[in-house]
Amino acid sequence: MRSQGNRAQRWSAGLVLVVMGWLLVLQVRADEPAVMPPLADAYQAEAQELLADADVRARWLALLHIQQGRLQIENPQFLLSLPDYSPEREMALTRTLFERDANNICRFPARHLFLQQAGVRVPARPACADFEAFTRKIPADTVSVVYATEYLTETTSMMGHGMLALSGTNGDGNPAAYAVTFFTEIDTYNPVSLFYQTIIAGKDGFFIVQSLSAHYRYYLLEYQRPVWRYDIRMDADQRQLLQAHVWELKQFDILYQFDTLNCATMALDLLALAYPDINQDVGWVSPLDVARIVEQRGIVSGTRIDLASRWQTRRLSYELGSDGREAALALLDPETPVPTEPVTLADDEQQRKIQQLALHYQDWRYETGLISEVEWQQGLQRLPERADLADPEADAAYRRPMLNPLDAQMSFGVRQEDQRSWMLLNWVPAGHQLTDDYRHNFTEYELQVMAPTLKVSDTGEVRLHRLQIFSAAGMTPYESLTGGWSGRLALGIEPVVDEKLDTHSAFQLQTAGGLGLALNDSWTAYGLLGVGTDLRPAERYGWVAPEVGTYFYWAEGLKTRLFWKPRWRLQQELLQQTGFSQTLTFSPQHALLLEADQWRSAELQRTDVQLQWRWYY
Known part of the structure; x- marks a missing residue:
């Protein structure tokens, strides 16, 4: 039992x-989620027929963020046909989704609008409260590309930031302007971790629509970065489609990747809704590239430039020299009585520039908190009206960032090193080197991330000459009114010369800081004090190395750099390095570079020479 x-x-x-x-x-x-009904054969066949038209297909791929067959947004909530994606299946599944429940149109209003514009019969869009509130608030009478240039003392900002802007009259009849931007948060200063997260694995991206004035305050006032704005020619249908697609993207998780999906590529993807080929065959894209592309394509209907007060102060300070600076400060002297009548604009050009310098310097002091609002206003009362002092054409013509080198490069050349001959191959996937032509900047920059240099001997031996894991340098000339520091931070595998003048590979970390001095508009001298450490299996040691140098531009495309860098380390002989480089820039894409380094210890001397052809892309 x-x-x-x-x-x-x-x-x-x-x-x-x-x-x-x-x-x-x-x-x-x-x-x-409910399983979607089987794909209708009729929709599949209609999609194939519709997408046989090259123009329709290109615009549909732009709406799906497909570049040369590469999926930019691999999110199954965004691409319905994953994992078996095809443009035809995606269109058929989209139509099936709409037919199954018209309320799904509120999820993809841009796709619905695209199909309508292509002449496809789809259900009418129902009332989509959130989408309609968005379009009422965010007008799209004008679509613009916005480019914020580099921050003078922040090397990692050298490529700037790019985004789109939507502006016009909103549903309440008021003027409104909003920025459409895609970015990620940098939450680590570890260059290896940062490389892995932003290039290999990807990081959470944020697709944000915010007030454009807030971005202008951030860039122009807080970080003193000039902002360029290009209005793009689009018809009403194109603007409406882009506006609806911006709403779509706000709903989805998108992975940010530095080399394939960043703020610049997102801006180009959105522009591709009107110009489908604008994001094809462009390779890696930086924010500055977006500004260049829309200029080169001739799709700009108008340009507006807002220059930061620090930028304008530096420009006029360099031009006017010490006498002009003293005259500008005299105009702002608080001991001088405030005029009872409005101040008139000076007739003499030099005096007008002094008045302009005083205005911009007064603005900069207020924006950075050096003076109070009352002191700011009192200073302005000693100057002509702001509108009378404005000279936007002269401002914009000076050091245009669009004339800087392209933001990726490869170099090929030969090297004579310690009586051996090598062929060199250097690749900087994103960034620049100090030997590049930076006439159109206030600051000489270097930024390299995972940039290798290989060398091959005449016997076929292949070696890693250098690997810049992360290298950032900025030579910002000190300016007496607004200051400015120079510095360097680098981490990588470097060819290290010892006191016997033998070369070894070592893992090197170095940092340096100092000052630069603009001797004139094209000639700068600098001095840095650096410290570092070299690590290799045989030994580990730290060192101290001051550096003094100069760089100057002889003429269009001719740049020379000279430096002397002695190095001390404990219980070792003094090692001195003298460096020379001559850059000849032929075009925005090509340059010839000659470099020579002389090494000297107590009794030994060695000279290395290399010649490279540099291609920017």
Whole structure:
């Protein structure tokens, strides 16, 4: 009887478990998204016929963020046909989604509008409260590309930031302007971790629509970065499609990747809705590239430039020199009585520039908190009206960032090193080097991330000459009114010369800081004090190395750099390095670079020379 009772208990317990299991399965299935009905053959066939038109296909791929067959947004909530994606399946599944429930149109209003514009019969869009509130608030009478240039003392900002702007009259009849931007948060200063997160694995991206004035305050006032704005030619249908697609993108999680999907590529992807080929065959894209592309394509209907007060102060300070600076400060002297009548604009050009310098310097002091609002206003009362002092054409013509080198480069050349000959190959996937032509900047920049240099001997031996894991340098000339520091931070595998003038590879970390001095508009001298450490299996040591140098521009495209860098380390002889480089820039994409380094210890001397052809892309 006991065995039968145990058997009955086991059967009862098993039945309970089975019932609970089925209930759990049913609950899990209830939580899953509903399975879409089988794909309609008619929709598939219609999609194939429609997408046979090259123009329609290109605009549909732009709406899906497909570049040369590469999926920019691999999110199954965004691409319905994943994992078996195709443009035709995506269109058919989109139509099926709309037919199944018209309320799904509120999820993809841009796709619905695209199909309507292409002449496809789709259900009418229902009332989409959130989408309609968005379009009422965010007008799209004008679509613009906005480019914020580099921050003078922040090397990692050297490529600037790019975004789109939507502006016009909103549903309440008021003027409104909003920035459409895509970015990620940098939450680590570890260059290896940063490289992995932003290039290999990707980071969470943020697709944000915010007041454009807030961005202008951030860039122009807080970080003193000039902002360029290009209005793009688009018809009403194109602007409406872009506006609806911006709403779509706000709903989805998008992975930010530095080399394939960043603020610049997102801006180009959005512009591709009107100009489908604008984001094809462009390779890696920086924010500055977006500004260049829209200029080169001739799709700009108007340009507006807002220059930061620090930028304008530096420009006029360099031009006017110490006498002009003293005259400008005299105009702002608080001991001088405030005029009872409005101040008139000076007739003499030099005096007008002094008045302009005083205005911009007064603005900069107020924006950075050096003076109060009352002091700011008192200073302005000693100057002509702001509108009278404005000279936007002269401001914009000076050091245009669009004339800087392209933001990626490869170099090929030969090297004579310690009586051996090598061929060199250097690749900077994103950034620049100090030997590049930076006439159109106030600051000489270097920024390299995972930039390798290989060398091949005449016997076929291949070596890693250098690997810049992260290298950032900025030579910002000190300016007496607004200051400015120079510095360097680098981490990588470097060719290190010892006191016997032998070369070894070492893992090197170095940092340096100092000052630069603009001797004139094209000639700068600088001095840095650096410290670092070299790590290799045989030994580890720290060192101290001051550096003094100069760089100057002889003429269009001719740049020369000279430096002297002695290095001390404990219980070792002094090692001195003297460097020379001559850059000849032929075009925005090509330059010839000659470099020579002389190494000297107590009794030994060695000279290395290399010649490279540099290609910017």
